[in-house]
Amino acid sequence: MKLVKSSRFSPCPGPVVTIVLDGVGISPHDDGDAVKAARTPMLDKLMANFPMTKLLAHGKAVGMPSDEDMGNSEVGHNAIGAGRVFAQGAKLVAESIASGHLWQGHAWQEVVATAKQGGTLHFLGLFSDGNVHSHIDHLKAMIERAKQEGVGKVRLHILLDGRDVGETSALDYVDPFETYLDGLRSADFDVAIASGGGRMKITMDRYEADWSMVQRGWDIHVKGEGRQFASAHEAIETYRNELSVIDQDLPGFVVAKDGQPLGKIGDGDAVVFFNFRGDRAIEISRAFTEETFCPFHRGPLPKVTYAGMMQYDGDTKLPPRFLVEPPAISRTMGEYLAKNGVAQYAISETQKYGHVTYFWNGNRSGKFDDALETYVEIPSDVVPFEQRPWMKCAEITDALIDAVRSGQYQYLRVNYANGDMVGHTGNFEAAVTAMQGLDLQLARLIPAIIEAGGVALITADHGNADEMYELDKKGNVTRDAEGRTKAKTSHTLNPVPFVLVSGEADPAYKLRSDLAAPGLSNIAATVLNLLGYEAPEDYDPSLIEPA
Ligand SMILES: O=C(O)[C@H](O)COP(=O)(O)O
Ligand SMILES: [Mn+2]
Ligand SMILES: [Mn+2]
CATH class of the missing domain: 3.40.720.10 (Alkaline Phosphatase, subunit A)
Structure with a gap:
């Protein structure tokens, strides 16, 4: 050189x-x-x-x-x-889906295999078409493919954007998506939004600026601990009325029925973090993959098959399992x-x-x-x-x-x-x-x-x-x-x-x-x-x- x-x-x-x-x-x-x-x-x-x-x-x-x-x-x-x-990333993932390459990879196959052994398949990530960290079309393609491959239960953990897209556009994504899920749901395919919250309040911290964001996300997505609502729509409307904040700052929510969270993450489940961009994906990926973990009190680490959309850090090889090769x-x-x-x-x-x-x-x-x-x-x-x-x-x-x-x-x-x-x-x-x-x-x-x-x-x-x-x-x-x-x-x-x-x-x-x-x-x-x-x-x- x-x-x-x-x-x-x-x-x-x-x-x-x-x-x-x-x-x-x-x-x-x-x-x-x-x-x-x-x-x-x-x-x-x-x-x-x-x-x-x-x-x-x-x-x-x-x-x-x-x-x-x-x-x-x-x-x-x-x-x-x-x-x-x-x-x-935005381009590589779209191409990998279009060519079908993504479905042939080990990571996707391990995720599907885990879910077919009785686990739930969880998708977690930024829920918009901003194409900065993620794209909702990638999520849809994966849900449809999971159904096609015989996965029985899918749960979605949606991070509301309002930063790469309109500041109060969350319902423009959530409402049509619920209709879309209604169309996919069947006797042998159970799919639902399980938790979520504004991306600047939970999960998507970067560069260790504020680990408490990730902890709040962990508690909501994994443990199902947080304020309960009947739907994401209800959570968004309620918080907007109470707090007058834009989407990126909406607090976390848990979707529950009869007091029971719809999609806690537990042993034997598979988790796909569907953001392709790494900076705000690294901390949550560490929480899901590190055996010994100090940044916050995580509680027992569920034994899950965790995959990132990409490998987010080429030096630390984080996460070890990922769906699409990074650039x-x-x-x-x-x-x-x-x-x-x-x-x-x-x-x-x-x-x-x-x-x-x-x-x-x-x-x-x-x-x-x-x-x-x-x-x-x-x-x-x-x-x-x-x-x-x-x-x-x-x-x-x-x-x-x-x-x-x-x-x-x-x-x-x-x-x-x-x-x-x-x-x-x-x-x-x-x-x-x-x-x-x-x-x-x-x-x-x-x-x-x-x-x-x-x-x-x-x-x-x-x-x-x-x-x-x-x-x-x-x-x-x-x-x-x-x-x-x-x-x-x-x-x-x-x-x-x-x-x-x-x-x-x-x-x-x-x-x-x-x-x-x-x-x-x-x-x-x-x-x-x-x-x-x-x-x-x-x-x-x-x-x-x-x-
Ligand atoms: O992550 C963010 O803050 C925004 O989605 C994009 O901002 P950045 O690309 O300037 O970091
Ligand atoms: Mn910038
Ligand atoms: Mn920016």
Whole structure:
């Protein structure tokens, strides 16, 4: 894995720093755009005075099945880190189902065999068509196949979305699904929704930010311990009336009949976690598969056949049983740099820590070289982020500036979570504040990079804060008869900025203008060039050329 020294680019005299502003896209519209509404003098100045282009960050440009699919952190950071586009989970699972490959695999066959020996087959996962972590069509295909293969009893544990899809769309999924289940149910096929809850309240924590979420999910799905309702519909309506929260924040519920939970998970059962994306799948998968387990009091571990939709962590091989091979992301820029003696530094706060380590390195949780790599996690607040929209951007910047000034690292990378995590709350004012807080930090960081003789690449992994309301076709905020707007909590399809900032009056490189539709996968080759290397031949082309 030797990199070739470039004869065209000399290495940057200072550190090269990639700055990912998570969820900060460029909207063609002004209405509802918190990025534009925010007062961000530093970002404005950088965009106006330094070489800048827009990068594609959604759809096929990041390995999603179609250009209707928005980008997300996984596919975005995978593309930035690997310098190439790999077909991603959403696409691989759909293809595996369409070709029938999934049903031929050992994992599926073991799951079905377990259920046919008298166990219940449980499906647990994110219940929407967001295609970020999961897709409801994959779930349906598996239920139908299970029935066809003679499984007698299926229970569903549904995590309500409201984050990758409309903020109060849960019943748009649940109601038709109940009708669909009615159509499938028969004398020898017993299928029902057994438990669920909002994805930000139960089960889908990530990066160990808040294990109590997973514990609440465990108690509800596995032990059947939680508030009981006659149906998911009743739970959603009741909680909405009582709490006025959006779907992602609805508490957990247990569906029960005569006080008996419909689908506890016990010995001899099979469990499929049907999310394909790993970050929010790892903790619950650990709870189901680790014999010795400390993060929370789990109680006795039921002896189940557990399968993930994919293997979520290539280093720890978690979970050992999985239905679809994950994308084979190899030879990432992090690995190349490590193998060529380049010291690297990665930093973010908990909520995005794995984005600049695990996703960046092709869904591997370990380092390539302990001596050459420093990974820093600033603990995130455990609060609704609209209450603390500045999050930890100041603390991240403190540490990053120290690292830049230390002279120890030639390549540094950071993810600032604000645009995305606050964008997902659907709170416009908070998103504006998030952007303003972030700008204050850029105003500290950029001069430090320039002073060190370095270069900063400012970009993002996908949009989010750039569209805080649902827009009509003309790009205006939609309003109902009472004039109310509808918050948009999900990512956007918009491109992201790419700004190349250095202190040199006359840099020896310039942005290329001949690339038809550059995207996130063009960043890695650019970084390697700035460090004085040629990119590997199969990397997507660099965004720069000699001036
Ligand atoms: O997991 C989440 O928070 C959302 O589904 C996607 O956000 P991310 O891709 O920016 O992490
Ligand atoms: Mn993101
Ligand atoms: Mn996001």
